[in-house]
Amino acid sequence: MNCHEAIDRFDDFLDGRLDAVEVDDLQAHLAGCPSCAAELESIHELRDLAAELPRSLEPSRNLWPAIEARISEAKVVRGRFGRRALLAAAAAVVVVSSVVTAYFIGRSQAVVVTAQSPVVAESGPSEVLLASFKGLGVDDYMATRTELMNAFDARKHELSAETVNVVAENLLLIDQAMNKIAEALGEDPENEFLMKQLAGAYRRQIDLLRRAVRMPAEV
Amino acid sequence: MGTGISMGVETMATFPISNPVPPRAAMRVAGEPASREHLVDRAAGGDAEAFEELYRENVGRVYLLCLRMCGNPSTAEELAQEAFVRAWQKLGSFRGESAFSTWLHRVTVNIVLGNRRSTARREARVKPVGDELPVDLSVSEPSPGQAVDLERSIAALPDGARTVFVLHDVEGYRHKEIARLTGLAEGTSKAQLHRARRLLRKALTS
Numbered sequence: 071m072n073c074h075e076a077i078d079r080f081d082d083f084l085d086g087r088l089d090a091v092e093v094d095d096l097q098a099h100l101a102g103c104p105s106c107a108a109e110l111e112s113i114h115e116l117r118d119l120a121a122e123l124p125r126s127l128e129p130s131r132n133l134w135p136a137i138e139a140r141i142s143e144a145k146v147v148r149g150r151f152g153r154r155a156l157l158a159a160a161a162a163v164v165v166v167s168s169v170v171t172a173y174f175i176g177r178s179q180a181v182v183v184t185a186q187s188p189v190v191a192e193s194g195p196s197e198v199l200l201a202s203f204k205g206l207g208v209d210d211y212m213a214t215r216t217e218l219m220n221a222f223d224a225r226k227h228e229l230s231a232e233t234v235n236v237v238a239e240n241l242l243l244i245d246q247a248m249n250k251i252a253e254a255l256g257e258d259p260e261n262e263f264l265m266k267q268l269a270g271a272y273r274r275q276i277d278l279l280r281r282a283v284r285m286p287a288e289v
Numbered sequence: 290m291g292t293g294i295s296m297g298v299e300t301m302a303t304f305p306i307s308n309p310v311p312p313r314a315a316m317r318v319a320g321e322p323a324s325r326e327h328l329v330d331r332a333a334g335g336d337a338e339a340f341e342e343l344y345r346e347n348v349g350r351v352y353l354l355c356l357r358m359c360g361n362p363s364t365a366e367e368l369a370q371e372a373f374v375r376a377w378q379k380l381g382s383f384r385g386e387s388a389f390s391t392w393l394h395r396v397t398v399n400i401v402l403g404n405r406r407s408t409a410r411r412e413a414r415v416k417p418v419g420d421e422l423p424v425d426l427s428v429s430e431p432s433p434g435q436a437v438d439l440e441r442s443i444a445a446l447p448d449g450a451r452t453v454f455v456l457h458d459v460e461g462y463r464h465k466e467i468a469r470l471t472g473l474a475e476g477t478s479k480a481q482l483h484r485a486r487r488l489l490r491k492a493l494t495s
Contacts, residue, residue: 077483078479081457112486112490116486116489116490119439120439120454120458121458123440124353125349126349126350126353127349127352127353127356128349128352129348129352129362129365129366129369130362130366133348133352133366133370133373134341134344134345137344137373137377138337138341140374141337141340141374141377142337266337266338269338270337270341
């Protein structure tokens with residue numbers, strides 16, 4: 071076995087894919103070739119280091135809203151539902167996606183929001199929306215929302231005005247988007263797509279509130 | 290998003306993801322939890338919520354693979370997003386001969402390589418930008434300093450060498466499989482790996 075043949079077998083050797091005869095041949099070559107032995111040791115170390123690298127890393131922004139918007143477009147193309155309901159749902163999905171994206175961008179880049187502070191606690195979901203939740207098995211929505219809103223209110227003094235504004239603004243926009251989806255559901259009560267979007271929006275709002283409550287103190 | 294990525298179906302180079310196999314129900318994957326199988330089935334039936342759960346389970350690995358292969362965080366995010374959209378579109382062809390995460394991994398590799406080809410065709414090469422790698426790679430999993438050095442050195446490798454090194458030494462692909470994915474000859478794949486290791490050793494010891 072020459073050096074080229076030996077080097078060509080290093081990975082199979084390290085992966086345990088050589089048979090006994092091949093292993094013996096390679097080891098015989100290594101015993102008489104310090105250069106190849108050093109090369110094998112070096113490759114072994116590098117592979118070990120590579121194997122210890124992290125396997126997962128969260129991106130700096132939430133990619134799901136944009137993905138969801140695009141896969142929702144694909145649903146529209148499939149044409150399962152009425153045009154008007156779909157347009158309303160698509161608009162609401164875009165709004166929900168945008169606000170969630172805005173929220174995460176706001177958090178990650180510390181964007182200073184100068185918008186007027188929206189009044190969220192006094193708004194909340196409409197009667198139509200609340201009626202829709204009963205059909206989705208999330209009729210505890212208001213209790214959960216109120217509990218989290220109270221917890222968020224109690225923490226406001228620990229958060230910067232910018233953060234409070236970002237959270238409040240996004241909660242309000244999600245409320246508005248949910249109401250639009252619920253209105254579309256009023257026209258097409260059996261629309262499974264709309265129901266899922268509504269339940270998804272519900273989940274996002276609760277998730278946003280939970281994250282807001284868990285935020286580390288800023289002031 | 291302004292990264293200049295072209296992912297049109299008409300222009301994307303695609304690679305075979307799976308061979309014809311028996312239906313998923315007749316070929317369960319060992320180690321694939323039933324709940325995840327159920328999620329995949331629901332997503333394949335058009336359930337976006339189920340797909341979102343699959344997204345949340347896999348986004349970290351998909352993003353990191355894209356980041357290591359392209360070397361640029363913003364491009365990696367675009368590619369990861371594209372990979373999930375493509376996976377959604379192709380879920381009907383997933384027959385369960387491997388774990389969903391393994392299948393998704395291959396979809397992602399195809400997306401990254403396809404983007405590189407279309408980018409090269411436009412002569413607008415995506416350059417590896419080592420300085421843009423997150424300095425806090427250790428945030429998600431504790432990592433020794435040498436591993437962070439290795440991440441940066443990988444990002445600085447030439448495209449071809451980086452691709453083969455990531456696929457072979459980090460992700461565990463074999464040369465035969467890399468050759469099929471990339472269109473390279475197996476010998477070229479081996480040569481690129483040798484080159485990558487040589488450059489990395491030099492970078493790590495300098």
